[in-house]
Amino acid sequence: MQLHRFHGGLKLPDHKAESTARPLLTMGVPKFLYVPLSQHIGAQTECVVQPGDRVTKGQRIGQAKDYICANVHAPTSGWIRGIVDHPVPHPSCLSAPCIQIETDGHDQWGEDRMEPWPDWRERDPRSLRERVRDAGIVGMGGAAFPTAVKLNPRPGKRIHTLVVNGAECEPYISCDDMLMRTHPAAILEGARIVAHMVGAQRVLFAVEDNKPEALRALTDAVPGAERDFIRVISIPSLYPTGGERQLIQVLSGREVPSAGLPADLGMVCHNTGTVKAIRDAVLHGQPLISRIVTVTGPGIREPRNIEALIGTPFADLVEAAGGYRPRVDRLVMGGPMMGFAVGDDAVPVIKGTNCLLATRPEDTPPPGPVMPCIRCGECTRVCPANLLPQQLYWFAKGKDFDAIQDYGLFDCIECGCCAHVCPSNIPLVQYYRFAKQEIWGREKDRQKADLARERFEFRQERQDREEREKAERLARKKAALAKKDSEPTDKKAAIEDAIERARAKKAAQATEPPPDRERADN
Amino acid sequence: MRFRTCTSPHIVPGHSVGRLMRQVLYALVPGTLAMTWFFGWGVLVNVVLSVLFAVMFEALMVALRRRPVMATLGDSSAVLAGWLFALAVPPLTPVWVLLIGTAFAIVVAKHLYGGLGYNPFNPAMVGYVVVLVSFPRELSLWPSPEGIMEASLTFWQTLQTTLTGRLPDGMDWDAITRASPLDMMRDSLVAGQTVTEVTRSPIFGSFSQTEWEWAGNLFLLGGIWLLYRHVITWHIPVSMLLSLAIIAGVFWVFDPDQFASPAFHVFSGAAIIGAFFIATDPVSAATTPRGRILFGVGIGILTYVIRTWGGYPDGVAFAVLLMNMVAPTLDHYTRPRIFGHSRDGHG
Secondary structure, three states: OOOOOOOOOEOOOOOOHHHHOOOOEEOOOOOEEEEEOOOOOOOOOEEOOOOOOEEOEOOEEEEOOOOOOOOEEOOOOEEEEEEEEEEOOOOOOOEEEEEEEEEOOOOOEOOOOOOOOOOHHHOOHHHHHHHHHHOOOEOOOOOOOEHHHHHOOOOOOOOOEEEEEEOOOOOOOOHHHHHHHHOHHHHHHHHHHHHHHHOOOEEEEEEEOOOHHHHHHHHHHOOHHHOOOEEEEEEOOOEOOOOHHHHHHHHHOOOOOOOOOHHHHOEEEEEHHHHHHHHHHHHHOOOOOEEEEEEEOOOEOOOEEEEEEOOOEHHHHHHHOOOEOOOOOEEEEOOOOOOEEEOEOOOEOOOOOOEEEEEOOOOOOOOOOOOOOOOOOHHHHHOOOOOOHHHHHHHHHOOOHHHHHHOOHHHOOOOOHHHHHOOOOOOHHHHHHHHHHHHHHHHHHHHHHHHHHHHHHHHHHHHHHHHHHHHHHHHHHHHHHHHHHOOHHHHHHHHHHHHHHHHHHHHHHHHOOOOHHHHHHO | OEOOOOOOOOOOOOOOHHHHHHHHHHHHHHHHHHHHHHHOHHHHHHHHHHHHHHHHHHHHHHHHOOOOHHHHHOOOHHHHHHHHHHHHOOOOOOHHHHHHHHHHHHHHHHHHHOOOOOOOOOHHHHHHHHHHHHOOOHHHOOEOHHHHHHHOOOHHHHHHHHHHOOOOOOOOHHHHEOOOHHHHHHHHHHOOOOHHHHHOOOOEOOOOEHHHHHHHHHHHHHHHHHHHOOOOOOHHHHHHHHHHHHHHHHHHHHOOOOOOOHHHHHOOOOHHHHHHHHOOOOOOOOOOHHHHHHHHHHHHHHHHHHHHHOOOOOOHHHHHHHHHHHHHHHHHHOOOOOOOOOOOOOO
16 A cells, blocks of 8 residues: 655654563452543533542543533443542543442442444444443544544545554653554454444554554455455654644655645544443443553653553552652653643543653653754654744743734644754744633633623613603603693683682672671671 | 643744754854854954854843843854844954944834844844945955965954954955955946956956855855754745846856856855855845745845845845845745635635
8 A cells, every 4th residue: 555654754763662572451440449530632521429429430421511522331340439529541640539439359240231233234223323432432552632533524525435543653651552452353353443433444453563463363354355444554753643633644745735634535534442432332332431541751660651540649550560669750641742741640540541650860860951943843844833933932921822823823733843942952842832821712712701781782772762762752751741731721721710710709709798707707 | 640731832942032043053163163263363253253243232132121131142142143244244344333233223223123033124134234335334344365475364363353343453454355256246347347257366266266266165065964953944045146147047047147156156255155044034024935035036136136236245134134035924924724615715
C-alpha cells in the first residue's frame, strides 16, 4: 500500500522495550477504588448510588445526562463508602467528586449485567451503538472522547474505511503494543463490529514499524479470507503519526479539513484499546471498567504493562511494578510529549490513563531559563500541522487573539514537537493552551454579554412599550376628560336650571304666607 | 507520595541557544584558519579583539538592562557577532575601528532594539557597514598574501600595528596590500580592461584570487556541516548563491568581457560566508520556508547589483541589511498552507 508523509514530526527514542520485556500483569482488586464521575471530554455524569449501597461489578454508578458524556460503572463488587472529593488526574492537581468503593474481593457480576451478544452480526447498528453508549466507552488513546458520539452516522457522510489506530507513536507508552500482542483476535473482532456499525467496507489497521511483534500477531490473526477486508499496515515510526489526522494522511494522502472530521473523507478512526473495549461490551456485556496501563520510566524498578481496574490509585500500580527508584520527583500521566505531571500518586486510573511515567531529576532535568525566541524556525520544521509556532508564540505573548487565530491556533494539536526542539526552552504549548483558554473564555463572555444585551434590550423595549402604553392610556384619559370638558354647558345649564328652579321656588314661597318659624325668628 | 509538577514535554530537550551559537562558531574555525594562513596574524588579532569588545559591550548592556549577565553571555551570541564582524573587516584594521564597529553592533543594533531575538538588523553587518562608510580608507587596505609573506609580520608586530594603526618601521602599506578580487575587477573594468584580462593575472586561481577561493571553500565546508547539523536550513544559502550565480550568469553570457563569471562572484568577497553565516542569522532573517527562499534570492540579486553598478566593491552586507528590512513583510505573505486548509487559507 502506498503510504504518505505528513509535514514535520520527530524521530524520538521510543523507550518501549523497557515495559514490553515483562509479560502483561493483571492486578488484583485493591481495597479501595476511587472512580471519578468525570473521566471523559464532556459533561460530568450524575451519581446514581448512595453511600452505603452495595454495588455489583459492572453496575452503573454514574449516569450520563448529556449527549457528550459517558456512563461510569462499578469496576468490581463492594460497598459505596461515599461520594468524596479526591485528587484526580488533572494538570491542575485539584480534587473532583469520586465515588469511593470499598471492594469485597468477590468481583461479582450482578443481575443487571448487559446481555452478551455473540450474534452481533444480526443486530442493528443502532442498538450496537446504544450498547457502546451504555458501556461508557471512551477513546482510550488518551483523549477520552465518548465513542458512541464518534460512531454516530453524520448526515450525508458515508463511511467506507475504518482506521484502527495502533500507531502508539509517543515514547514509553506500550499498552496498545501489549494488547495487540496478547489479544490480536479480540481486537480484530472489535474491528469487525465497528466496521459493521459504521458500514465500512474495509479496515486499515495501522501499527508503527517499531512494534514487529504486534504486527506479526495481528497479521497472523487475520484469516486468509479476510485479507482484503482487514489490512494490517506497518507505518514508519515518527511522532506524532498516531494523531488521527496525521494517521489518515499517512494512510490516504488526504488531509482532514481543518473544521471538518475524518467522516468528510469517508473515514473513521478508533484506537486499538477502544475497539477491544467495544468488542468486550458487545460480546460479553462488559462495560469499560478496566484497562491496560503502561507503568514505566527510569524511575520505576520493574517497568511493565498492568491491566488495572478503573479507580485503582496510581500508587498501587507503581507498587505492582516494583515500586519507585530513589529520587523520583516526577510522575506523568500519559507520555513524555503530551502527558502532564500529577502532584500526588493517590490519583486513580481513569479510562484515558494509558501510561504512568516516573522520572528522576537526572532523566528530566528541570528546563533551563527561558530565553528569547531567536526565530530559528526549528518549530516550523517539525510542526505536523504546518503552522508557524514562533509566530503563534509571538501573538500569544502579545495577546493578539485575532492574529493568532488567523495563524491557525486551533489547528494546533498540542503534540509538543515545537516545545521539544525549541533551543530557547520556551514552553510553547503552554502559550497555545493559554491562548485557546482565553479565546474560549472571551467567547463565553461574549455569549454572556450578548445574552445580557438581549435581555437589556428586551427590558428596554418592554419599558418603552409600557411607557408608551401608559402615555396612550393617559392620552385616552385626557381625551375623555377633554370630552367631559366640552359638556360643562349642559352642566352649567343644569346647575343654572336648578338655581332657577330654586329661585322660582323661593319666590313662590315668598308670595305665600311665611311659615310660623320664620315669623318667630323675625 | 507528592510530586513536583511541571509542563510537558517530559524529555531531555535537544537544543539550546548557546549550543546552536557555538556550533556556528565551530563551523567558522576552518575558514578563519585559512584566512589567517593567507592574510597573517591580523585575522586572528581581529577576531580576538572584536570578540573581546563584543562580549564586553554585551556584558555592559545586559548589566544596564538589569538582566542576568552570566546567563546571557552563555548564549555566545555576542561572541558570534564579534567574530563575524572581525572577518568582515581587513586584517590590520586599527583597534579603534574595531571598537566602534563592535560598539555599534552590540549596543545599537542589538541591545537598543531589545537584545537577542529582537534586533531587526544583523548586528555584525550593522557594525561593519558603519565603519565601512565612516572609515573607507582603513577598510580598503586588504593585505596580500605575498605582501604579508615578504613583510613576515610577527604576531607581536601585527598586534602592535592593530593597536597603534601604524606599520612597524620600514614597512609600507602599499607593499603589503593589494586590491581584493572584487576591487581589482571593478577598477580594471572601469579602466577599460576586459574580464578575461583581469582573470588571466597570475594571482587568480580557477575562479577568483587563490586565497579567497580557499577561504571560500573552507567556509563552505563549515556551512555544509551546519546544514548537516540542522543548525541552519538550506533555504537561504542555496537561494542566495543560486540567484547570485544565475543573475551573474545571465549578464556573463550576454557579455563575458564586461561581466565577471558566476563562479567569480560566488567565490569572491563575502558571498559564501554571507550565504552560510550572515544571511542565516535567524533573528533578522525571514522565518517561513518560502520567505527564506525569497530572502536569499533578494540578497543574491542585491549583492550582484551593488557589486556591478553600486558604489562599493562588495554588496553582501548592504544586501543583507536591505533584506532584513523586508523580512517581516516576507513572513507575512509567505505563510505556509496549514494542514487541512485549502490554498486560499480557509478550512
